[in-house]
Amino acid sequence: MTAQLIDGNALSRQLRSEVATRAAALKARGVTPGLAVVLVGDNPASQVYVRNKVKACEEAGLHSVLEKYDATLTEAELLARVEALNNDPSIHGILVQLPLPAHIDDHKVIEAISPLKDVDGFHVASAGALMVGEVGFKACTPYGCMKMLESIGMKDLRGKHAVVIGRSNIVGKPMAMMLLQANATVTVCHSGTADLGAMTRQADVVVAAVGKRNVLTADMVKPGAVVIDVGMNRNDEGKLCGDVDFAGVKEVAGYITPVPGGVGPMTITMLLVSTVEAAERTAA
Numbered sequence: 001m002t003a004q005l006i007d008g009n010a011l012s013r014q015l016r017s018e019v020a021t022r023a024a025a026l027k028a029r030g031v032t033p034g035l036a037v038v039l040v041g042d043n044p045a046s047q048v049y050v051r052n053k054v055k056a057c058e059e060a061g062l063h064s065v066l067e068k069y070d071a072t073l074t075e076a077e078l079l080a081r082v083e084a085l086n087n088d089p090s091i092h093g094i095l096v097q098l099p100l101p102a103h104i105d106d107h108k109v110i111e112a113i114s115p116l117k118d119v120d121g122f123h124v125a126s127a128g129a130l131m132v133g134e135v136g137f138k139a140c141t142p143y144g145c146m147k148m149l150e151s152i153g154m155k156d157l158r159g160k161h162a163v164v165i166g167r168s169n170i171v172g173k174p175m176a177m178m179l180l181q182a183n184a185t186v187t188v189c190h191s192g193t194a195d196l197g198a199m200t201r202q203a204d205v206v207v208a209a210v211g212k213r214n215v216l217t218a219d220m221v222k223p224g225a226v227v228i229d230v231g232m233n234r235n236d237e238g239k240l241c242g243d244v245d246f247a248g249v250k251e252v253a254g255y256i257t258p259v260p261g262g263v264g265p266m267t268i269t270m271l272l273v274s275t276v277e278a279a280e281r282t283a284a
């Protein structure tokens with residue numbers, strides 16, 4: 001059996017065109033959705049990410065502001081910038097790119113963002129809203145994974161067992177919560193899990209979000225399962241690869257997301273969706 005690909009680029013194109021339509025409708029009412037992206041320091045991966053985020057905004061007709069600061073920016077200065085953006089009516093979403101330099105407390109900065117503008121979904125209020133099923137912004141990567149499942153007819157996961165590998169605050173934990181909200185039975189595995197394969201072999205849906213190559217191999221996958229690969233790693237040849245042994249697992253799985261061209265573009269897409277949503281909420 002060869003798995004069908006879930007194409008994150010194609011799905012992103014479709015969702016981004018819906019964002020552009022919604023942005024145009026808001027503009028006609030005098031509101032241009034605006035995203036502020038704040039980057040501190042010169043982490044090369046972060047520079048690529050923020051550039052892609054800003055470019056995606058422009059393509060969808062959103063207003064975007066990129067604020068770049070030297071790694072010497074103080075925590076107090078960054079908190080003051082966040083406060084100014086909280087009070088800026090042209091900005092509906094604020095994203096502070098992580099990681100921040102070591103002298104700045106990530107948590108303190110994220111908590112300073114107004115939950116009404118927290119389009120990354122990292123604020124405690126956003127995480128709490130997800131936990132109790134209230135309206136809030138969802139973390140973009142797991143939100144994108146849910147849209148990928150929806151695209152193959154798996155919006156409601158009642159009766160399905162989903163296994164998440166990884167428990168980060170920005171992917172694993174919110175992913176588990178979103179799957180639970182979609183009525184799946186959810187198991188969260190991590191480095192302390194005794195027999196990972198025994199868990200994943202039971203799964204109808206596996207989400208791998210560890211940040212390590214070959215975390216999921218063909219022998220660990222139930223035939224026909226859906227495999228979502230959140231990983232972004234480099235292989236020995238320096239090529240981008242995920243957490244899943246793609247060549248092996250695609251022979252067993254029913255559906256699989258590629259890397260690149262899978263979850264990656266969906267993360268940015270959901271950031272645009274949340275920004276337009278934030279602007280719609282203020283314009284309502």
Ligand code: GUN
Pocket residue numbers: 095096097098099120140141170267
């Ligand atoms: N660093 C890695 N992923 C992300 C993300 O989704 N948002 C932010 N703000 N920083 C990140």
